[in-house]
Amino acid sequence: MSRLLVSRVTVLIAAAGIVLAGCGDSTGPSENEEGWNQYSVDDVTFEWMVDDSLAELNSRITAPTSGWVAVGFDPTSFMSEANLIIGYVSAGSTSIRDDFGTGQTSHDADTTLGGTHDIVLVKGSEGSDPIQTQIEFRIPMDSGDDYDKALVEGTTYAVIFAYGSNGADDFSSGHVYAESVSLEI
Ligand code: HEM
Numbered sequence: 001m002s003r004l005l006v007s008r009v010t011v012l013i014a015a016a017g018i019v020l021a022g023c024g025d026s027t028g029p030s031e032n033e034e035g036w037n038q039y040s041v042d043d044v045t046f047e048w049m050v051d052d053s054l055a056e057l058n059s060r061i062t063a064p065t066s067g068w069v070a071v072g073f074d075p076t077s078f079m080s081e082a083n084l085i086i087g088y089v090s091a092g093s094t095s096i097r098d099d100f101g102t103g104q105t106s107h108d109a110d111t112t113l114g115g116t117h118d119i120v121l122v123k124g125s126e127g128s129d130p131i132q133t134q135i136e137f138r139i140p141m142d143s144g145d146d147y148d149k150a151l152v153e154g155t156t157y158a159v160i161f162a163y164g165s166n167g168a169d170d171f172s173s174g175h176v177y178a179e180s181v182s183l184e185i
Pocket of ligand 1: 173
């Protein structure tokens with residue numbers, strides 16, 4: 001390989017690293033023990049696997065809070081137009097809501113906006129040592145709802161993560177953490 005080609009490859013690899021890294025401390029994407037993709041940024045871990053036969057995205061988000069946790073796909077700016085999935089565990093029961101980013105710092109339930117709830121909750125759990133909440137769910141790659149975003153496997157999207165304060169078991173309080181990264185789904 002010529003020296004020029006090597007340096008171009010190095011620049012491309014470095015550029016790809018920047019695109020995938022986001023702003024916080026990140027690890028991955030790598031493969032977890034189930035063969036799912038896994039990516040961590042700061043103390044948030046996101047795992048996902050495209051189920052081709054069902055045209056669904058299996059996802060799991062884990063964050064260090066006993067309040068709500070959320071992931072959003074394909075925002076245009078901050079939270080705007082993101083397909084948001086927000087969940088929390090309260091007294092052993094898990095609640096999850098299909099939301100849409102109605103502005104840079106606002107969101108509402110798809111059903112309130114005239115759309116549909118398109119999430120299948122698989123399970124949720126909460127731990128106290130360390131404090132964490134984990135929500136596992138499935139969404140269609142393309143629900144057809146105006147308030148979701150169609151996802152195409154192999155495409156890189158902005159993906160946002162956020163979580164609320166301990167005990168914030170609701171869909172409306174603000175976050176104590178929010179981050180945006182680029183991930184190939
Ligand atoms: C009612 C609930 C929410 C309120 C009041 C709220 C409010 C805000 C505000 C004021 C900002 C700009 C300043 C900042 O960075 O803190 C922001 C940014 C942001 N929010 Fe929210 N938010 C809410 C829910 C969510 C949810 C559910 C997500 C889902 C992932 C989210 C993701 C983000 C992201 C990624 C940013 C940009 C952070 C950055 O680039 O530094 N937010 N939000």
